[in-house]
Amino acid sequence: xxxxxxxxxxxxxxxxxxxxxxxxxxxxxxxxxxxxxxxxxxxxxxxxxxxxxxxxxxxxxxxxxxxxxxxxxxxxxxxxxxxxxxxxxxxxxxxxxxxxxxxxxxxxxxxxxxxxxxxxxxxxxxxxxxxxxxxxxxxxxxxxxxxxxxxxxxxxxxxxxxxxxxxxxxxxxxxxxxxxxxxxxxxxxxxxxxxxxxxxxxxxxxxxxxxxxxxxxxxxxxxxxxxxxxxxxxxxxxxxxxxxxxxxxxxxxxxxxxxxxxxxxxxxxxxxxxxxxxxxxxxxxxxxxxxxxxxxxxxxxxxxxxxxxxxxxxxxxxxxxxxxxxxxxxxxxxxxxxxxxxxxxxxxxxxxxxxxxxxxxxxxxxxxxxxxxxxxxxxxxxxxxxxxxxxxxxxxxxxxxxxxxxxxxxxxxxxxxxxxxxxxxxxxxxxxxxxxxxxxxxxxxxxxxxxxxxxxxxxxxxxxxxxxxxxxxxxxxxxxxxxxxxxxxxxxxxxxxxxxxxxxxxxxxxxxxxxxxxxxxxxxxxxxxxxxxxxxxxxxxxxxxxxxxxxxxxxxxxxxxxxxxxxxxxxxxxxxxxxxxxxxx
Numbered sequence: 001x002x003x004x005x006x007x008x009x010x011x012x013x014x015x016x017x018x019x020x021x022x023x024x025x026x027x028x029x030x031x032x033x034x035x036x037x038x039x040x041x042x043x044x045x046x047x048x049x050x051x052x053x054x055x056x057x058x059x060x061x062x063x064x065x066x067x068x069x070x071x072x073x074x075x076x077x078x079x080x081x082x083x084x085x086x087x088x089x090x091x092x093x094x095x096x097x098x099x100x101x102x103x104x105x106x107x108x109x110x111x112x113x114x115x116x117x118x119x120x121x122x123x124x125x126x127x128x129x130x131x132x133x134x135x136x137x138x139x140x141x142x143x144x145x146x147x148x149x150x151x152x153x154x155x156x157x158x159x160x161x162x163x164x165x166x167x168x169x170x171x172x173x174x175x176x177x178x179x180x181x182x183x184x185x186x187x188x189x190x191x192x193x194x195x196x197x198x199x200x201x202x203x204x205x206x207x208x209x210x211x212x213x214x215x216x217x218x219x220x221x222x223x224x225x226x227x228x229x230x231x232x233x234x235x236x237x238x239x240x241x242x243x244x245x246x247x248x249x250x251x252x253x254x255x256x257x258x259x260x261x262x263x264x265x266x267x268x269x270x271x272x273x274x275x276x277x278x279x280x281x282x283x284x285x286x287x288x289x290x291x292x293x294x295x296x297x298x299x300x301x302x303x304x305x306x307x308x309x310x311x312x313x314x315x316x317x318x319x320x321x322x323x324x325x326x327x328x329x330x331x332x333x334x335x336x337x338x339x340x341x342x343x344x345x346x347x348x349x350x351x352x353x354x355x356x357x358x359x360x361x362x363x364x365x366x367x368x369x370x371x372x373x374x375x376x377x378x379x380x381x382x383x384x385x386x387x388x389x390x391x392x393x394x395x396x397x398x399x400x401x402x403x404x405x406x407x408x409x410x411x412x413x414x415x416x417x418x419x420x421x422x423x424x425x426x427x428x429x430x431x432x433x434x435x436x437x438x439x440x441x442x443x444x445x446x447x448x449x450x451x452x453x454x455x456x457x458x459x460x461x462x463x464x465x466x467x468x469x470x471x472x473x474x475x476x477x478x479x480x481x482x483x484x485x486x487x488x489x490x491x492x493x494x495x496x497x498x499x500x501x502x503x504x505x506x507x508x509x510x511x512x513x514x515x516x517x518x519x520x521x522x523x524x525x526x527x528x529x530x531x532x533x534x535x536x537x538x539x540x541x542x543x544x545x546x547x548x549x550x551x552x553x554x555x556x557x558x559x560x561x562x563x564x565x566x567x568x569x570x571x572x573x574x575x576x577x578x579x580x581x582x583x584x585x
Contacts, residue, residue, distance in 0.1 A: 012399040013361045018063040020316060021285045028313065029282060033070040036061045036285040037315070038138075039274075041078040042105060042123035044087035047338040048368055049289075049323045051130075055357035056287040056320055058136045065408035073138045074281060079105045079120035080143040080267050082231045102230030102251060106144040120144070130341035134350050135407045143267070150264045155276045155310065157260060159220045159268055161240055162309050166272060167218035169304050170211050173296030212269045223247045223266035227254035231266075272309075275302035279312025286315040287362055293319040320362040327371025327471065344368060347467040349460060350412055352381050355404035359397070370471050378421035385418075415460040419445070423513075424457060426565035428465035429478045430573040437573075444572045445513040478564050480574055481582055485557055489584040492553075499523050499550050500583050507576050516568035524550050557582055 025034040036057040040046055054075065061073040083105055086097045092111030100108040100119075108119035116122040124140075131138065146152060159166065212220045219235040223245070232251040238244070243260040268276055277283070292299040303314040325339055344353050347370070360366045369377050387393035388401050405412055419442065431437040435454055442457065443450035454461055468477070492500075502523045510519040522532030524546035530539060555564050558579070564570055571579055 012358075012396045014059045014063050014358065014403060015399065017060045017285070017316070017318070018067070021060060022064060022067070022069065024316060025284045028284065032282075033072050034061070034064055034284060035072050035074065035282050037074040037076065037277075037281065037283040038286065039076045039078055040124075040127065041081050042120040042127070043081065043084060044090060044123060045338070045340045046123055046127040047340050048325065048344060049338070051341050052320045052323055052357060052362070053287065053289070054131065054136060054138075055134075055354070056318070056362050057285055058138070059358055059403055060285060062137075062403065062407050073136075074141055074283070075138045076141045076143060076277065077120065077124055078143050079124065080147050081105055083108045083119065102228075102232050104144060104224060104229070104231075106142075107229050126340065126342050130345055133345055134341070134354060135409070135412050137407070137409065147267050148264045152268070152276065152280065153261065153264075155280060156221055156268060157243060159272055159276065159309065160238060160243075160260065163212075163218055163220055166220050166305060166309060167213075169308070170213075170218075170271065170301060173301060211271055220269050220272040221245070221260070221266055222269055223258070223263070225249040225252065225254055226256055226265065228252040271298050271301050272305060274298055275306035275312070275314070276310055278302065278306050278315055279310035282312075283315045285317070287318050287320050289320055290322070293317075318362045321365040324365060324367040326367045326369040326373045339368070339370060344370075347374065347463050347471065348378075349415065349463060351404045351414065352378065354412075355381060355384075355400060358403040359400040370467075374467060375422040375425065382418065382420065413459070415457060417451070417456040418460055419457050421460060421464050422566070423569055424461045424464035425468050426478070426569045427573060428461065429468045429472070429565060430480065430570065433465070441569075441573045444511065445569075447512050478559055478570070480558060480578070481560055484582050484584055485560070488556060495527065496553060499527060499553070502526060503554075504580060504583060504585050507571075507579065511572075511576060513568050513572065516571050520551070520554070520567045520571075521547060554583075557584075 021034060021036065025032075038054045038057050040050060040053060057073055061071045064071045081104070083100050083103050085101065086093065086095065090111055092113050097108070105120035106118045110116045110119055110122040114122045116125055128140070212218055212222065214234045214236075216234070216236045219238060221235065222231050223233050223235070224231050225233050225247075228249060228251050230249065230251045233247045233249045235245060235247050236255075237246040237257075238260070244257055245260045245263070246255065246257040248255040267273060278286070288299045291297060294300075299314075299317055306312045306314050341353070353368075356366060356368060367373075384393060384397060384401055388398055393401070405414065423445070424442075427438050427441050431441065438461070439451060439454055442454075451457065503519060506519045506523075507516075510516050518532065524543055525534050525539065526532050528540075528543055528546065530543070536544075551567060552562050554567055555561055558564070558570060558574060565573070574582070
């Protein structure tokens with residue numbers, strides 16, 4: 001029995017959309033599965049911005065499943081789209097791939113070395129694997145398979161019969177210009193976009209892409225050439241009675257006449273194709289990006305075409321905002337492209353990535369961290385987990401956390417003992433891949449409850465290690481000195497020597513993460529005549545300066561730099577005997 005929705009006063013954005021979608025689905029098709037949809041084009045690496053196209057309906061679909069309803073989340077792989085350009089930063093390709101521009105993505109060779117049969121399958125495979133790890137349940141639909149099998153034949157013939165009506169709808173937008181004085185910001189919660197983006201989003205109208213207009217009139221269908229397999233074709237004649245269609249190819253000069261009632265090598269133009277699928281699949285919910293939500297864009301035009309041409313209804317379709325990347329410039333220099341979900345999942349656990357999409361409304365932009373910010377992000381995530389556990393979290397935060405860690409099908413895999421990410425990253429940095437050393441250090445963090453195996457901190461430890469190895473520049477990596485800095489030690493004044501003596505005297509009795517934290521912060525307090533456990537409110541401001549100077553001295557003596565990993569973690573990593581050697585004992 002479906003579960004009744006809770007009061008919207010205590011629910012998050014996902015629950016509110018679920019309420020709306022259930023109500024609309026019952027109105028359109030009572031008793032049938034609720035249909036939500038996403039569309040992805042495997043024209044290159046499918047990036048983290050594209051993931052919002054999937055995660056928004058996934059989260060809504062999953063909430064609906066939790067309430068006991070049957071849901072289909074369709075992902076249309078737009079693999080019958082044309083290959084538009086050779087993307088930058090893709091391994092295994094060169095300029096020779098330009099000869100395939102204009103062909104269906106499933107007719108373009110995969111990058112060299114790929115185990116997949118074509119370009120589309122190569123990039124679909126990476127996304128499918130990431131979605132599996134993220135717990136996203138979906139029904140994949142290949143548009144190549146649909147079109148080449150003639151699944152949409154009746155819809156194509158219907159669109160061709162009503163081409164004049166479609167043309168009239170599109171014509172309303174072909175000359176649309178941006179309103180004078182239009183505010184250059186997107187919806188609330190989004191950052192401004194530049195002038196080129198605004199022009200593309202607002203002023204393009206239906207002429208922004210090939211909508212089927214040609215010298216012989218308007219035709220909403222585009223054949224792929226029977227000779228070169230490219231879509232650089234122009235329909236020159238069509239007979240509604242016989243369905244005979246004649247086209248010529250501007251790429252190779254080939255021309256032929258076919259019967260559209262039997263012909264399966266072509267597709268509807270995008271602004272007709274999308275609303276046709278809404279009607280065909282009975283889609284109730286499908287979000288779209290900023291580019292599809294502006295005047296004259298695919299979603300707006302499709303809303304008119306789906307009803308007046310195909311007898312369907314436009315889905316509930318919230319616009320989703322941009323997803324930015326923190327540290328993207330560093331990554332772009334090495335990869336030449338925007339990070340993908342697979343890239344993110346190498347350095348963060350699936351629940352954390354899910355949480356980033358769940359906690360923000362679709363029209364709110366956010367960033368995914370690939371730089372040092374990932375440590376703060378993990379701290380925030382762990383803090384939320386603690387609040388959820390003790391019952392102090394807010395209802396919306398509890399809902400976002402729940403959607404991150406589990407789906408209607410069950411809990412996602414998690415780290416049994418989730419130590420702080422920044423600690424694990426520091427240990428992975430210092431040990432440089434030596435698992436036995438990492439286990440020793442992590443066990444010393446809490447000697448009363450030592451780790452039995454690194455498996456207790458996996459997969460989080462592996463993610464932190466991957467982040468250190470792939471996103472921290474070599475000059476920022478931690479290398480512990482081999483020998484003591486004799487010159488620096490000789491140059492120290494009495495106060496500095498005393499601070500080192502106090503630290504060394506307390507090592508054995510404080511050899512744990514908490515103990516060493518208390519020790520390194522306490523040394524400057526003791527030197528100034530205060531108890532080691534004195535709080536900041538009890539101390540004069542100059543104590544903070546003394547602590548900073550003491551920390552800088554330790555970093556120079558241990559790693560030859562002004563800064564480094566948190567000192568307690570660093571001391572545990574170096575080991576007591578080596579610390580004594582490097583500090584001149």
